Amino acid sequence: MVFSMLLSLAMLGFLLYLFLTLVFSCWIIPIGAYRRIKKNGFVGPTPSFPVGNIREMRNNSTDRVELGSSAISHDIHRTVFPYFARWQKSYGKLFIYWLGTEPFLYVGEAEFLRKMSSGVLGKSWGKPRVFKKDREPMFGSGLVMVEGDDWVRHRHVITPAFSPSNLKAMASLMVEPATKMLDRWAALINSGKPEIDVEREITTTAGEIIARTSFGLSYQNGSKVFEKLRAMQITLFNSNRYVGVPFSKWMCPRKNLEAKRLGKEIDQLLLSIIDGRKNCWDGSSPPKDLLGLLMDGSHVAGRVGKSLTARELVDECKTFFFGGHETTALALTWTLLLLAMYPEWQNQLRDEIRQVIGDDEIDFAKLAGLKKMECVMKEVLRLYSPAPNAQRQAREDIKVDDLVIPNGTNIWIDVVAMHHDPEIWGDDVNEFQPDRFKDDHLYGGCKHKMGFLPFGFGGRMCVGRNLTMMEYKVVLTLMLNRFSFSLSPSYRHSPSILLSLRPRYGLPLLVQTL
Numbered sequence: 001m002v003f004s005m006l007l008s009l010a011m012l013g014f015l016l017y018l019f020l021t022l023v024f025s026c027w028i029i030p031i032g033a034y035r036r037i038k039k040n041g042f043v044g045p046t047p048s049f050p051v052g053n054i055r056e057m058r059n060n061s062t063d064r065v066e067l068g069s070s071a072i073s074h075d076i077h078r079t080v081f082p083y084f085a086r087w088q089k090s091y092g093k094l095f096i097y098w099l100g101t102e103p104f105l106y107v108g109e110a111e112f113l114r115k116m117s118s119g120v121l122g123k124s125w126g127k128p129r130v131f132k133k134d135r136e137p138m139f140g141s142g143l144v145m146v147e148g149d150d151w152v153r154h155r156h157v158i159t160p161a162f163s164p165s166n167l168k169a170m171a172s173l174m175v176e177p178a179t180k181m182l183d184r185w186a187a188l189i190n191s192g193k194p195e196i197d198v199e200r201e202i203t204t205t206a207g208e209i210i211a212r213t214s215f216g217l218s219y220q221n222g223s224k225v226f227e228k229l230r231a232m233q234i235t236l237f238n239s240n241r242y243v244g245v246p247f248s249k250w251m252c253p254r255k256n257l258e259a260k261r262l263g264k265e266i267d268q269l270l271l272s273i274i275d276g277r278k279n280c281w282d283g284s285s286p287p288k289d290l291l292g293l294l295m296d297g298s299h300v301a302g303r304v305g306k307s308l309t310a311r312e313l314v315d316e317c318k319t320f321f322f323g324g325h326e327t328t329a330l331a332l333t334w335t336l337l338l339l340a341m342y343p344e345w346q347n348q349l350r351d352e353i354r355q356v357i358g359d360d361e362i363d364f365a366k367l368a369g370l371k372k373m374e375c376v377m378k379e380v381l382r383l384y385s386p387a388p389n390a391q392r393q394a395r396e397d398i399k400v401d402d403l404v405i406p407n408g409t410n411i412w413i414d415v416v417a418m419h420h421d422p423e424i425w426g427d428d429v430n431e432f433q434p435d436r437f438k439d440d441h442l443y444g445g446c447k448h449k450m451g452f453l454p455f456g457f458g459g460r461m462c463v464g465r466n467l468t469m470m471e472y473k474v475v476l477t478l479m480l481n482r483f484s485f486s487l488s489p490s491y492r493h494s495p496s497i498l499l500s501l502r503p504r505y506g507l508p509l510l511v512q513t514l
């Protein structure tokens, strides 16, 4: 009798605990945070907890499609972020919105970004915890996610691996997968199929290139890791639709479990690669991929010099794969769209390649001479930035003029908005004008130094940007040497966000052998 009473009391206590946890996490804590943020002078659309503004964001998403080259507009902000474009009209370039119970400060103004970040060191910024949990299976504690002193240690070990001499050794790893793809295109054209979805093709090839440059795997012997990495990405980004809503991961338990399972399998495969290398490496020259360079402590001589553990190496390999292959593939994909639309630029780049590289094999040292190609790349990254936003989380109160961003506030920097802002770029902001980077190769004539952010900003700027630049030049040179590109009538212009900025319906192009 006493026992069953105690049991009922325990059950009651447990249910009360669950109820209070639910009420606190879904309403009381977020409403308290909402009041604090409002008191600090921030405005924004009214949230309804526990979903915040997610419903408006969903109802507002567009499926605008433009057909035919003359109808294609590069004014893409209202297409890819229709809710931000609408809220900008009501609240300006700075406002608070809510993903579930998580407050986000939207920043679409370069000057505010400058002031906000000027006194904050790279190691003092946080990354939104709500995304960290979400992306744990992809990045683990890799450089993109790690914070504080750990970030300093990782960054010091990793940065030298991307030195020009190391990159030079990696150039040769890129040529074979790219050539294989172009041979496939030639075969398709010969068999009477000149329409090729270049986006899919380039993404696969960029995945293979990053797997080779990161952990030395060719497609043949690394296809297992490679397929699992891709499968995990698809699983994760088809399921994370309620980010920030408490207990949302229980809405898609199967997909979350599947991502976790894949994550564990990938970790095991990468760990076995690392162990294999440790066991057979005799201390002489390590393999020239990123993993080999990170395992070899010698390149950090004179710096912090703390090497990474096997677990950390696994997370960095995954980070390079996820951070490096799709972004680079999209830079190349959007470039082919623009070159197909503006054939005069195709010709100009081909002339430059002829002058700088000639008929020789691609030589790393000569790539630096492809200046026009660099201007085209930057203009593509401005108009169609593969990384359409950057995120931070305040780890302390941050004062900007009279405003205080409270500790814990997430910050969403809208890179697409800034890259398309006529106030800092001028009236031709939505035109493809690579020459704007000819005289001002860093800022493209932008009136504000924080207005062009394809690789992020401050201490956390992309560590792989020089690798990307090299891959871009190698692959585009090989492509333009063999083929010309024009728009297929079946192309539907609908840039959209799935973590990166991508063409929603792929990029079918008509490809011709030169």
Ligand code: HEM
Pocket: 143, 144, 145, 155, 319, 320, 321, 323, 324, 325, 327, 328, 331, 385, 386, 387, 390, 391, 453, 454, 455, 456, 457, 459, 460, 461, 462, 463, 464, 465, 467, 468
């Ligand atoms: C066109 C290609 C690329 C674009 C547009 C791009 C973009 C970016 C951006 C915007 C950031 C900053 C994120 C932030 O501020 O939170 C970043 C960081 C990073 N990127 Fe890239 N990236 C590219 C290629 C690569 C490649 C090829 C690699 C590696 C192989 C790479 C590895 C990383 C890493 C590790 C970080 C984190 C740096 C840190 O937090 O210290 N990226 N990238």
